[in-house]
Amino acid sequence: MNNVTLNEIQRFSFDNSNVRGERVLLNEAYQEIIKRKEYPVALEKLLGEFVAAIALLRDIIKIDGVLSIQAKGYGFLSTLMTECDEHQNLRGIAQWDESQTIPDTISLKNALEGGYLAITIQPRNGQRYQGIVELVGDTLAECLEQYFSQSEQLPSRVWLAANGAQCGGLFLQRLPEEQAKENDEDAWERLTHLASTVKEDELLGLETSALLHRLYHEEAVRLYDTKTMQFGCSCSRQRTLDAVMSLGSEELRELLIEQGSVNVDCQFCAEQYVFTESDLESLLGDQAKTH
Ligand SMILES: [Zn+2]
The missing domain is CATH 3.55.30.10 (Hsp33 domain)
Known part of the structure; x- marks a missing residue:
């Protein structure tokens, strides 16, 4: 056929x-x-x-x-x-x-x-x-x-x-x-x-x-x-950022120290999102300061 x-x-x-x-x-x-x-x-x-x-x-x-x-x-x-x-x-x-x-x-x-x-x-x-x-x-x-x-x-x-x-x-x-x-x-x-x-x-x-x-x-x-x-994938930088923020400031600080940035790959479409300390800083507030 x-x-x-x-x-x-x-x-x-x-x-x-x-x-x-x-x-x-x-x-x-x-x-x-x-x-x-x-x-x-x-x-x-x-x-x-x-x-x-x-x-x-x-x-x-x-x-x-x-x-x-x-x-x-x-x-x-x-x-x-x-x-x-x-x-x-x-x-x-x-x-x-x-x-x-x-x-x-x-x-x-x-x-x-x-x-x-x-x-x-x-x-x-x-x-x-x-x-x-x-x-x-x-x-x-x-x-x-x-x-x-x-x-x-x-x-x-x-x-x-x-x-x-x-x-x-x-x-x-x-x-x-x-x-x-x-x-x-x-x-x-x-x-x-x-x-x-x-x-x-x-x-x-x-x-x-x-x-x-x-x-x-x-x-x-x-x-x-x-x-x-x-x-079609519905992922976006903002949605990924929302998910990243839900990890909590302590875990994010550790990731920033270890890797220099927080990297997320969309599992559905393989789009790569990278968040630097300055991307996250204002959202994490004073707690995010990594000195
Ligand atoms: Zn995606």
């Missing part, structure tokens, strides 16, 4: 059924994220699933602000997170025990060994909301299905795939009864059954219209505008 180059997400619906969907396929945005570290193959795949998942969430949860999915683990994988803002800027990272040899295929559940998942919604203006997601089943897709059925009270299905070059996802959700269209009570069963025949190489290799034709050529499918997604 030929590779298709897309960095987009597209919403769709069924004219005769009470079900909506989203489809995402990302190449460049995903590759920009995984090329920043020497990730083991298994983590490239898991990170890809997280990238596809945050893109789906971005189009489902409509807020002005930042969404993130974060996994914390107690096994070799300590952190895996992806984030997306309202301009479809994606970033992500995984942190793991680099001394360990990791098999090329590992389930999220086994990689985390009893950790947890958190989905955070941070509006630009308003209160941050965080939902903890149980690690049900082996995969991120199963965890997300659980999240949607709890948070939106709507049955939802998710399919995710990634292979180190592309990541893709498919989402279906049954809309509330008030919006039900007449005489199609088995639509949800039928549409999710058809979707569950999707193969990984189709999720990663077919354009959206071709994929939906493959799954739903007997249904009236309506496609909406595509949205482009791209790699």
